[in-house]
Structures are given as structure tokens and as C-alpha cells.
Amino acid sequence: MSISRKRVDAAAVSASLLLCLAPGAAPTSAAPGDPGNPRFAEGEPGVGDPYFPLAGNGGIDVQRYDLQIDYEPPAEGAELVGQIDGRAAITLVPTKDLASFHLDFRDLEVESVTVNGKRARYTHENTELEISPRPKLREGRSTEVVIEYVGATTRPEDVEGALYGWVTTADGAMVVSEPDGSPTWYPVNDHPTDKASYTFEVTVPEGLVAVANGELVGESTSEGRTTWSWDAPDPMASYLVTSTIGNFELSTTSAGDGTPIIDAVDKDLDPSASQSLALVPEMMAFFSERYGDYPFTTYGGIVDDDSVGYALETQTRSFYSEVAREGTVAHELGHQWMGNHVSPQEWDDIWLNESWATYSTWQWDEKQGRASAQESYEKVLAIPEGDPFWDVVIADPGATNLFAGAVYDRGAATLHALRNEIGDEAFFALAQTWVERYGGGTASTADFIALAEEVSGQDLETLFNVWISTPARPNV
Ligand SMILES: [Zn+2]
Numbered sequence: 001m002s003i004s005r006k007r008v009d010a011a012a013v014s015a016s017l018l019l020c021l022a023p024g025a026a027p028t029s030a031a032p033g034d035p036g037n038p039r040f041a042e043g044e045p046g047v048g049d050p051y052f053p054l055a056g057n058g059g060i061d062v063q064r065y066d067l068q069i070d071y072e073p074p075a076e077g078a079e080l081v082g083q084i085d086g087r088a089a090i091t092l093v094p095t096k097d098l099a100s101f102h103l104d105f106r107d108l109e110v111e112s113v114t115v116n117g118k119r120a121r122y123t124h125e126n127t128e129l130e131i132s133p134r135p136k137l138r139e140g141r142s143t144e145v146v147i148e149y150v151g152a153t154t155r156p157e158d159v160e161g162a163l164y165g166w167v168t169t170a171d172g173a174m175v176v177s178e179p180d181g182s183p184t185w186y187p188v189n190d191h192p193t194d195k196a197s198y199t200f201e202v203t204v205p206e207g208l209v210a211v212a213n214g215e216l217v218g219e220s221t222s223e224g225r226t227t228w229s230w231d232a233p234d235p236m237a238s239y240l241v242t243s244t245i246g247n248f249e250l251s252t253t254s255a256g257d258g259t260p261i262i263d264a265v266d267k268d269l270d271p272s273a274s275q276s277l278a279l280v281p282e283m284m285a286f287f288s289e290r291y292g293d294y295p296f297t298t299y300g301g302i303v304d305d306d307s308v309g310y311a312l313e314t315q316t317r318s319f320y321s322e323v324a325r326e327g328t329v330a331h332e333l334g335h336q337w338m339g340n341h342v343s344p345q346e347w348d349d350i351w352l353n354e355s356w357a358t359y360s361t362w363q364w365d366e367k368q369g370r371a372s373a374q375e376s377y378e379k380v381l382a383i384p385e386g387d388p389f390w391d392v393v394i395a396d397p398g399a400t401n402l403f404a405g406a407v408y409d410r411g412a413a414t415l416h417a418l419r420n421e422i423g424d425e426a427f428f429a430l431a432q433t434w435v436e437r438y439g440g441g442t443a444s445t446a447d448f449i450a451l452a453e454e455v456s457g458q459d460l461e462t463l464f465n466v467w468i469s470t471p472a473r474p475n476v
């Protein structure tokens with residue numbers, strides 16, 4: 001939903017170029033509908049993220065996804081293949097006049113595409129679904145695209161070989177898509193720079209529970225199938241969208257500020273696996289003091305009895321594999337401000353997510369009387385010079401190194417070094433201003449450095465250069 005600062009700047013530049021050229025240029029005579037009319041562009045197949053060039057798409061700004069998913073999990077004892085019958089209604093606004101545009105979609109089979117109620121031509125190759133609507137689309141006019149699709153679900157892997165996307169399980173599916181796994185289950189403008197709101201209607205065999213982001217708005221059963229309806233109005237990056245299905249027990253409580261908390265815990269797990277979720281209201285109050293009010297309408301956790309090998313801060317409903325440990329619960333809650341409300345402008349800005357989330361755990365540990373943040377920082381600095389840990393340039397770790405340990409721990413140590421440099425008052429003013437200024441959208445490493453300098457009044461170039469851009473242990 002938000003338009004990135006970079007895109008705004010690019011648009012401003014091209015607009016001023018046009019203005020410069022206009023006085024001497026011949027007026028364009030092509031009329032709308034003219035086949036040679038260059039005014040109707042082809043939307044780009046990617047937004048140009050250096051790590052994932054085909055992620056996201058040019059020329060469109062999605063406002064809302066209404067997803068209807070009918071899912072059949074694997075039969076008992078059968079191989080882990082499910083069946084999706086899906087319908088995605090996508091409300092978008094063209095950011096220029098378009099003859100065609102792309103969405104990211106893979107693995108499943110498109111059955112039909114309509115644009116504003118009219119059948120549209122399309123091609124679907126690899127990750128790109130290209131749609132050519134007639135009439136062509138006008139810039140700024142709200143457009144509804146409906147895509148119906150079917151197919152078998154498997155267990156997809158990301159560029160590092162980790163399970164992600166729609167991961168089929170024995171009792172349903174684990175849906176966790178960072179960084180580019182959402183196209184495994186719905187057609188999407190798959191980049192954090194195009195946040196949108198979502199609704200979900202997920203139909204599963206009676207007895208199973210489908211857990212998505214946001215608020216539970218209804219549940220109805222007929223002929224042995226239950227439809228779970230969820231509403232997630234807060235702008236959300238696509239990698240944070242979930243629709244996890246399993247043998248869950250739902251429970252609802254509320255945080256001190258009234259935020260409803262809906263947890264989904266697999267009934268097959270020992271109660272100890274989810275006991276740290278009870279700390280969430282206290283953690284939320286603590287982080288709210290430091291980062292500003294909790295930014296979304298709901299929260300909660302999903303603890304599944306299967307594993308993708310990691311936890312994910314799926315927006316408003318963090319996902320945990322098999323167990324929700326206290327430090328991880330603090331980490332994923334910290335992400336709701338840092339990563340979810342303020343999201344990375346490009347994937348090379350990932351350290352902004354993971355540094356703050358890791359630093360959230362450091363602060364929580366300190367509050368609970370365990371290691372102080374200073375002690376956690378010193379532990380990182382105790383990693384000897386020459387250790388490969390220090391080789392990672394965390395401001396540009398590479399697409400296959402997004403989740404390297406250094407992105408987390410060196411990132412958190414960077415924040416602590418910054419706090420030591422500018423003092424607590426400026427540091428927490430920075431955290432809150434960061435969330436206020438960029439919440440609901442995205443921001444870059446350059447934005448963060450600029451804001452840290454603005455808030456502190458200090459020149460921080462050397463500090464950041466040493467900590468995030470140099471493949472060596474900082475000499476402190
Ligand atoms: Zn994280």
C-alpha cells in the first residue's frame with residue numbers, strides 16, 4: 001500500500017524531466033486505444049531489488065488482497081502433498097497507464113483471470129504471471145483483478161535450502177514466506193515496498209483450524225468443512241502473511257493496552273512448549289515504552305508441532321516451530337515494530353530487522369535480571385578477530401546470507417555501540433522517531449543513519465562504517 005521513498009523520488013525525477021522537455025517537444029498525438037500508443041506501458045516484472053530482481057512488480061500499487069483458499073491436507077500416512085483451490089481478489093491502483101502488468105506466482109496453475117469483471121489474457125511462466133487487460137488500465141484508477149487457481153502444494157525451499165512458503169504438513173500447512181515465498185500460495189506483488197491489507201476465508205476439513213493474520217471475524221461449518229475468516233487491516237508486507245493450518249487450540253486474552261491476543265497452539269504439544277506466550281502482555285508493555293505504542297490491532301502466536309527450523313514474525317501472529325522459547329518470543333514481538341511496521345526498503349536492509357529484534361531480546365533479558373545489554377554486547381566483541389563471523393558486511397550480506405548470525409548479533413551490537421555513543425535519551429528518541437516516521441512503510445540503512453545523526457546531532461559516519469560496512473572486527 002505504501003509507495004517507497006525511492007519510487008517517489010524516481011517518479012519526481014521523471015516528471016521533472018518531462019517538464020524540461022515539454023516546451024520544445026512536439027505534442028504527442030496518439031489517442032488512448034491506439035495500438036502504437038506508447039503511453040500504455042508494460043509493467044516491469046520486478047521492482048529491481050538487487051538480491052531478488054524479479055521480486056515485486058512495476059507499475060502497480062496493491063491496496064488489498066481478499067484471499068479465499070479451499071485446502072485439502074494430505075491423507076493420513078500419505079506423502080506431504082496438499083491440494084489448494086484458490087481465489088485471489090486483488091484491488092490495485094496502476095501507477096502509470098498500463099497495457100500489461102505482472103504478479104509473482106509460482107507452482108500453482110492459473111484457471112482464469114478477470115480484470116474489472118472482464119476476462120483478461122495472461123501468460124504464466126516460472127515466477128511471473130503477466131496479465132494484459134482490455135481495456136488497458138489508466139493510472140490512478142482503482143482496478144479489481146480476480147485470479148482463480150488450483151494445484152498441489154509441496155514443501156518449497158528458499159535460496160538457502162530452508163523450508164518456506166506454503167509448507168505442507170501432516171495435519172495442514174505452515175505458511176512462513178520470508179523473503180520471497182508468498183508466490184507459492186497466492187499471486188502477489190511480492191516486495192515489502194508494496195504493503196496492503198488482507199482478508200482471508202480459509203476452508204479446511206472440520207476439526208482443523210486455519211490461523212491467519214489479524215482478527216478472527218468468523219467461523220462456519222457445513223458438510224464437514226469449516227471456513228475460518230480473518231481480517232488484517234494494517235498494511236502488511238507479503239512475506240509476513242500467513243494462513244497456517246493445523247490441529248490448533250485457539251485462546252484469546254488481551255494485553256494491558258486492550259490489544260486482543262489470539263494464540264494458536266497445536267493440541268499435540270506439551271504445555272511447556274507454549275508457556276512463554278504468557279509473558280507477551282508484559283513484554284508488549286515494556287517494548288511500548290521503548291519503541292512507542294504497539295502498532296497493530298491484534299497480536300498472538302502460532303506454535304505448531306512441526307518445524308521449518310525457525311520462527312517468523314508473521315505480522316500480528318508470530319509463528320514458532322515446535323516451541324516458543326522466551327528469548328524468541330521477545331525477538332518476534334520486537335519485530336512487530338522493527339521489521340513489520342517499519343520494513344526493509346530492499347532485502348540488503350535486513351540487518352535493520354534482525355538487529356532490533358535481537359536487541360529486543362537483549363533488553364528483555366536485562367529487564368528480567370539476566371545478562372545486561374552491555375554484557376551481551378561484550379560477548380559479541382569477545383568473538384576473536386579473524387573469526388569468519390566478522391567477515392559478514394551486515395549492511396550488504398548477500399542474498400544467500402540474509403540470516404547469517406552476524407546479521408543478528410553484530411547488528412544488535414551495532415545498536416548497543418550506537419546507544420553507548422549517543423546516550424540513552426537520544427537512542428530511544430531515535431527508536432520512537434524511526435517507528436513514527438517510517439511506520440506503515442519501508443526505510444533503508446541510509447534513512448536510519450540519517451535519522452540517528454538528526455536525532456543525536458552527531459556525525460556517526462565512522463561508527464556505522466566500522467560496524468556495518470567493514471568485514472573486520474571493530475577495534476573498540
Ligand atoms: Zn528475526
